[in-house]
Amino acid sequence: GAGVSQSPSNKVTEKGKDVELRCDPISGHTALYWYRQRLGQGLEFLIYFQGNSAPDKSGLPSDRFSAERTGESVSTLTIQRTQQEDSAVYLCASRATGGDYGYTFGSGTRLTVV
Amino acid sequence: AQSVTQLGSHVSVSEGALVLLRCNYSSSVPPYLFWYVQYPNQGLQLLLKYTSAATLVKGINGFEAEFKKSETSFHLTKPSAHMSDAAEYFCAVRGVAGTALIFGKGTTLSVSS
Numbered sequence: 001g002a003g004v005s006q007s008p009s010n011k012v013t014e015k016g017k018d019v020e021l022r023c024d025p026i027s028g029h030t031a032l033y034w035y036r037q038r039l040g041q042g043l044e045f046l047i048y049f050q051g052n053s054a055p056d057k058s059g060l061p062s063d064r065f066s067a068e069r070t071g072e073s074v075s076t077l078t079i080q081r082t083q084q085e086d087s088a089v090y091l092c093a094s095r096a097t098g099g100d101y102g103y104t105f106g107s108g109t110r111l112t113v114v
Numbered sequence: 115a116q117s118v119t120q121l122g123s124h125v126s127v128s129e130g131a132l133v134l135l136r137c138n139y140s141s142s143v144p145p146y147l148f149w150y151v152q153y154p155n156q157g158l159q160l161l162l163k164y165t166s167a168a169t170l171v172k173g174i175n176g177f178e179a180e181f182k183k184s185e186t187s188f189h190l191t192k193p194s195a196h197m198s199d200a201a202e203y204f205c206a207v208r209g210v211a212g213t214a215l216i217f218g219k220g221t222t223l224s225v226s227s
Contacts, residue, residue: 004157033214042204042219043158056214091157093215103148103215107157 002026004094004106012112013082021077021109025094032075033103034067037089046090049075050097082113116141116209120218128226133192135221137179137205140186147188148206148215149179158204164188175199200225 005024013019025032034046045059049069060066064082069075079086089108096102121136139145146165150158162173169181179190188205202222206215 035214035217043206043215043217045214045216048214059214093158102160102163104160105150105158 004092004104006090006092006106006109008109009107010110010112012114015084015113016081018078018080019082019111021079021090021111023075023077023092023094023106025072025075025092026096026104028072028096029094029104030072030097031095032069033093033095034075034077035091035093036061037091037108039088043091046077079111082111084113087111087113116145116207116216118205118207118216118218120203120205120221122221123219124222124224126224126226127195129197130194133177133190133195133199133223135190135203135205135223137188137190137218138186139188139205139207141207141209143209146208147179147181148208149173149177149188149190150204150206150217151175152202152204152220154201161190161203195223195225197225197227199223 007022030051032049035043037043047067048056064080067077089110091108093103093105117140119138148163149161151161152158161177162171164171164181172178177192202220204220205218208215
């Protein structure tokens with residue numbers, strides 16, 4: 001597609017429930033990143049996928065967080081047993097390897113845990 | 115390791131005044147540096163980037179930034195602020211090729227008439 005698409009745009013969930021957030025990267029972009037942005041904060045790196053290589057999971061805050069990506073397509077970020085501190089905007093970005101190093105961000109999913 | 119410090123979490127200017135948003139970085143390798151803008155309830159939009167070519171980088175909406183290695187800085191400027199420039203601005207650094215961008219905490223720019 002023309003841009004990075006994320007769904008849903010808003011999600012309200014009850015504490016303790018699992019949630020799945022989806023990211024559709026720009027077609028042909030081999031790299032995909034997930035970030036978390038808490039209210040009034042900067043972006044916190046979560047996980048990075050590059051092609052078929054093992055993902056860089058160094059930013060995941062706990063084992064309740066996981067992400068998958070099949071090849072160079074859609075990625076899903078899963079948060080299990082959600083807590084109130086998980087409330088944030090989750091942003092996805094994709095990037096083509098080589099070239100102009102541009103990272104393109106989606107509009108994010110606003111997650112509210114009540 | 116890479117890090118970014120944005121000095122001033124909130125900057126207020128009058129319409130038509132100079133905009134200066136400060137960013138200092140730390141990087142163990144030659145950095146690539148970025149400025150992004152975020153309007154309310156929207157994702158991040160790239161303003162400009164430095165990728166080891168010209169040290170003065172021009173971006174969209176009249177913004178520019180200068181890479182100063184000796185000062186480890188990449189400050190964002192615009193000669194004349196518009197009301198539409200009011201937004202959150204993030205500076206980011208990328209060190210080793212292929213790694214994630216590391217972001218500063220952001221600076222909120224307010225523009226008054």
